[in-house]
Amino acid sequence: MFCSLPKPAAGDHADLSALFGAVATTMEAPSPTNSLASADSEALRAYSHAKQSLARQVQTLQDVCRRSGNEVRSAACRELLAKLAEDRFTLAVVGQFKRGKSSLMNALLGCEVLPIGVLPVTSAITVLRFGPTERLLVTRKAAQFPEEASVSRLSEYVTETGNPGNRKGISAVYVELPHPFLRRGLEFVDTPGVGSAVEANTATTYEFLPKCDAVVFVTSGETPFTSAEKEFLRDIREHLRKVFVVVNKVDLLAPEDREQLLRYLEASLREHVDAADLKCFPVSSRQALEAKLSGNGAGLSASGLPALEEALGRFLATERQAVLLEAIADKALRLCSEELREARAFRHLRVQAGAHPPGDAEVASQFAALRQQHVARVKELEQQVQRQLRAEIATRWEAFASAETPALERELEAELAERTKDQAVTALHWTALRVRNRLKEDVQRWWAAQQAELEQTIAEVGAASVQALWQETAALVDRLSETATVEEPVVESPAERRTLGVSWLPLGRVRWDPELPTGLKPLPLRLCRKKVRERLVGQLAGCLDNAGHLVQTTCERSLEHAVHALKTGLGDRTDRLENRARAAASGGKTAGGGRDESQAELTALRDQLLQSLGRAAPADTPAPARSADGSGSRPEPVQSLEALDLQRALSTRGCPVCDALEKVAFDFYTRFQYELSTSADAQRAFADEAGLCALHAWQLAGVSSPQGMSRGYPLWAERAAEVVTKLRGREPGESLSFAQLACSTEKCRVCELLRESAATVLARVAEFLQSAEGREAYERSQGLCLRHLEGLLGRLADGDCRGFLLSHAARRLAETAEDMRSYALKHDAIRRALVNRDERDAYLRALVHLVGARNLCVPWGEQEE
Numbered sequence: 102m103f104c105s106l107p108k109p110a111a112g113d114h115a116d117l118s119a120l121f122g123a124v125a126t127t128m129e130a131p132s133p134t135n136s137l138a139s140a141d142s143e144a145l146r147a148y149s150h151a152k153q154s155l156a157r158q159v160q161t162l163q164d165v166c167r168r169s170g171n172e173v174r175s176a177a178c179r180e181l182l183a184k185l186a187e188d189r190f191t192l193a194v195v196g197q198f199k200r201g202k203s204s205l206m207n208a209l210l211g212c213e214v215l216p217i218g219v220l221p222v223t224s225a226i227t228v229l230r231f232g233p234t235e236r237l238l239v240t241r242k243a244a245q246f247p248e249e250a251s252v253s254r255l256s257e258y259v260t261e262t263g264n265p266g267n268r269k270g271i272s273a274v275y276v277e278l279p280h281p282f283l284r285r286g287l288e289f290v291d292t293p294g295v296g297s298a299v300e301a302n303t304a305t306t307y308e309f310l311p312k313c314d315a316v317v318f319v320t321s322g323e324t325p326f327t328s329a330e331k332e333f334l335r336d337i338r339e340h341l342r343k344v345f346v347v348v349n350k351v352d353l354l355a356p357e358d359r360e361q362l363l364r365y366l367e368a369s370l371r372e373h374v375d376a377a378d379l380k381c382f383p384v385s386s387r388q389a390l391e392a393k394l395s396g397n398g399a400g401l402s403a404s405g406l407p408a409l410e411e412a413l414g415r416f417l418a419t420e421r422q423a424v425l426l427e428a429i430a431d432k433a434l435r436l437c438s439e440e441l442r443e444a445r446a447f448r449h450l451r452v453q454a455g456a457h458p459p460g461d462a463e464v465a466s467q468f469a470a471l472r473q474q475h476v477a478r479v480k481e482l483e484q485q486v487q488r489q490l491r492a493e494i495a496t497r498w499e500a501f502a503s504a505e506t507p508a509l510e511r512e513l514e515a516e517l518a519e520r521t522k523d524q525a526v527t528a529l530h531w532t533a534l535r536v537r538n539r540l541k542e543d544v545q546r547w548w549a550a551q552q553a554e555l556e557q558t559i560a561e562v563g564a565a566s567v568q569a570l571w572q573e574t575a576a577l578v579d580r581l582s583e584t585a586t587v588e589e590p591v592v593e594s595p596a597e598r599r600t601l602g603v604s605w606l607p608l609g610r611v612r613w614d615p616e617l618p619t620g621l622k623p624l625p626l627r628l629c630r631k632k633v634r635e636r637l638v639g640q641l642a643g644c645l646d647n648a649g650h651l652v653q654t655t656c657e658r659s660l661e662h663a664v665h666a667l668k669t670g671l672g673d674r675t676d677r678l679e680n681r682a683r684a685a686a687s688g689g690k691t692a693g694g695g696r697d698e699s700q701a702e703l704t705a706l707r708d709q710l711l712q713s714l715g716r717a718a719p720a721d722t723p724a725p726a727r728s729a730d731g732s733g734s735r736p737e738p739v740q741s742l743e744a745l746d747l748q749r750a751l752s753t754r755g756c757p758v759c760d761a762l763e764k765v766a767f768d769f770y771t772r773f774q775y776e777l778s779t780s781a782d783a784q785r786a787f788a789d790e791a792g793l794c795a796l797h798a799w800q801l802a803g804v805s806s807p808q809g810m811s812r813g814y815p816l817w818a819e820r821a822a823e824v825v826t827k828l829r830g831r832e833p834g835e836s837l838s839f840a841q842l843a844c845s846t847e848k849c850r851v852c853e854l855l856r857e858s859a860a861t862v863l864a865r866v867a868e869f870l871q872s873a874e875g876r877e878a879y880e881r882s883q884g885l886c887l888r889h890l891e892g893l894l895g896r897l898a899d900g901d902c903r904g905f906l907l908s909h910a911a912r913r914l915a916e917t918a919e920d921m922r923s924y925a926l927k928h929d930a931i932r933r934a935l936v937n938r939d940e941r942d943a944y945l946r947a948l949v950h951l952v953g954a955r956n957l958c959v960p961w962g963e964q965e966e
């Protein structure tokens with residue numbers, strides 16, 4: 102049953118916040134059910150519209166991630182899409198151990214499906230979901246396919262007795278039931294209690310939290326809201342907004358105490374968890390289940406469960422959808438911010454490449470150093486883990502072997518006892534076989550039980566190093582692009598979690614081929630029974646040693662595989678980042694992603710997600726020392742040019758003045774687009790000036806998000822509308838000029854800024870040329886573009902220097918022409934391999950020097966191919 106929801110806003114991006122908001126109000130005051138049918142379908146339409154638009158956004162994000170080659174992130178997007186498509190909603194019951202979580206779920210379902218008990222019980226994630234018939238699916242961490250089992254065996258997998266500390270390495274158990282409560286994609290999840298002596302249980306539940314869309318938090322009447330519970334609830338709130346608080350076992354309290362307890366709890370929630378919006382439900386799960394099973398209506402209402410059921414039911418029918426969308430939008434936002442941060446680093450690197458000499462070699466050598474470091478560190482990590490594993494297996498094996506020896510001896514005796522009629526050699530053969538088989542079975546069982554704990558060891562020893570290895574690569578990119586100092590105000594993106602996960606290889610065969618002295622072999626066993634027995638028992642130790650060795654080598658080989666996987670993963674990632682970094686450093690045409698439009702796309706996407714979540718978009722770029730009133734303290738352009746190193750700037754293959762201006766413009770846009778989208782003053786001034794000139798308007802658009810543009814431009818458009826309205830009164834003969842609506846290049850503030858900056862740079866060049874080293878550097882350089890050369894000549898009184906510059910330019914242009922001709926010739930003659938670097942980029946150099954650098958002449962943010 103849906104309550105009425107608003108129609109989504111027209112346009113591509115339905116505003117989820119409207120949906121969230123409306124749903125929240127319907128929660129407080131359920132709408133009257135007069136026109137149920139139409140409200141229903143309208144709500145459905147609104148929901149599916151919002152869902153489609155969110156799906157499109159996640160898809161876009163997935164495309165961007167795939168283009169940039171980030172498999173992990175694009176897989177995460179795929180998972181979000183699947184969740185949207187299936188309309189899967191995960192509601193988990195969480196709490197400290199023994200508060201009655203499993204009992205509560207049984208009470209809600211009205212049947213005893215989940216195991217409960219006095220000692221800590223639940224040890225693995227147990228997912229109840231809808232299925233046409235009852236069935237149990239068990240997924241293990243190491244296995245690819247789930248195992249199917251009967252529901253009656255549930256406790257073998259999910260309880261502390263059947264599966265202590267989750268030693269069986271179960272990732273989740275799915276219980277499919279034909280229960281109406283579970284319809285419409287609900288996953289109702291029982292989790293192990295946190296805070297018990299079994300630490301693995303706490304970890305399991307914490308790991309599961311990010312996958313939940315809402316939770317029921319269970320505390321109990323005997324020990325209401327301990328400080329550990331407060332902390333846990335705070336942790337939960339970091340991931341989730343929607344939480345139901347249940348106080349279970351209220352049957353243990355006198356009625357008057359219940360009231361008092363509730364008041365205390367609500368006050369505590371307000372005070373400690375900043376969660377005044379959370380409602381508490383007093384419940385007795387025990388009474389409720391008993392009442393349901395015996396059909397006792399009065400008992401059921403006394404248990405307090407119906408109030409919770411109603412709230413949950415209402416939530417699942419209405420609010421749940423909005424919560425699902427919100428949760429998914431939240432997760433998408435996280436991914437988007439991570440990707441954006443990376444894209445931005447590359448963009449920055451590329452823009453910088455304009456001002457410095459092509460850093461390709463430098464980038465390559467830094468990456469080479471990183472690779473070398475990786476090799477050493479991985480080796481170290483492997484040795485460290487191996488040492489630890491060896492030691493641990495040795496102790497465990499010792500314990501196993503000493504317990505196993507008597508069992509094997511018994512096996513041996515039993516077989517010999519049955520074989521009195523055989524020849525000694527035959528008896529030996531069969532006995533050895535039987536002992537080997539027994540040992541094989543025991544070792545397999547023992548080994549399966551060790552795995553989870555060994556994995557724990559590996560994780561503990563290796564976690565920090567693995568994490569550091571991954572982070573170093575990202576840090577290098579940051580360093581190269583100098584974005585290490587860039588604050589990323591979007592969402593704190595959690596570092597990608599990497600571990601050294603092992604998948605165990607199968608144990609091989611245990612070998613044991615005991616020998617008898619040749620003389621004994623043909624004798625009947627009854628004549629030499631004692632000797633044969635001694636012989637076999639004497640060689641048992643060797644048999645066990647073989648098995649121990651097998652375990653050690655299997656373990657080491659499994660570790661090798663894991664390390665190999667780590668190396669490949671690291672290597673792939675390093676390759677990917679290096680390719681992008683080098684493409685960026687050599688100033689443009691990137692191979693495989695990292696293009697500006699990705700960044701624009703991501704920024705837009707992030708803003709859409711933020712807006713649908715009802716949050717404001719942050720600054721898109723580093724906005725150092727932004728004044729609090731938002732008026733903006735724009736640093737003087739001249740200041741940002743002061744750091745310009747002319748010696749270096751002259752070693753580019755483009756025009757050093759153009760390059761410097763490009764950087765000035767970029768810095769301006771990144772600051773200005775933020776100002777324009779947030780400050781009303783800036784918008785007014787912008788409208789007064791009629792915006793920017795056509796070229797610069799498009800360049801600004803190239804680095805802005807649609808959201809930012811949509812906030813910054815309306816005032817200007819409205820001004821224009823006013824002016825056009827006034828023009829209506831003109832007589833046909835009068836001139837109808839729109840001149841005042843257009844921003845001329847004289848008035849354009851970017852043009853102005855670039856003129857000032859060009860003057861500054863040219864003055865510096867002129868001064869530089871007065872020195873011998875300046876002349877020398879210029880002599881070797883490609884020189885300035887014609888436009889800037891003209892400006893430079895205008896500031897030089899010295900005829901000698903002018904002559905030098907002019908002949909330099911003439912020579913360079915002639916050389917470029919020659920290079921282009923020979924490039925074309927070699928191509929025509931199919932001698933492409935002979936083309937040299939000068940010839941390859943001659944046409945580009947020609948363009949830059951004839952008309953100026955590309956980024957000063959065309960709108961930014963366009964496809965660069």
Ligand SMILES: Nc1nc2c(ncn2[C@@H]2O[C@H](COP(=O)(O)OP(=O)(O)OP(=O)(O)O)[C@@H](O)[C@H]2O)c(=O)[nH]1
Binds near residue numbers: 200223292295349
């Ligand atoms: N008196 C009373 N006892 C209850 C109630 N609900 C559960 N219990 C008891 O509390 C104990 C723990 O219940 P479980 O449902 O196993 O608790 P749990 O939170 O799932 O425990 P773990 O899975 O170990 O974290 C059992 O002995 C239940 O019988 C209740 O409403 N009243």
Ligand SMILES: [Mg+2]
Binds near residue numbers: 202204293
């Ligand atoms: Mg339980």
Ligand SMILES: [Zn+2]
Binds near residue numbers: 889
């Ligand atoms: Zn230039």
Ligand SMILES: [Zn+2]
Binds near residue numbers: 793794796850851
């Ligand atoms: Zn302009």
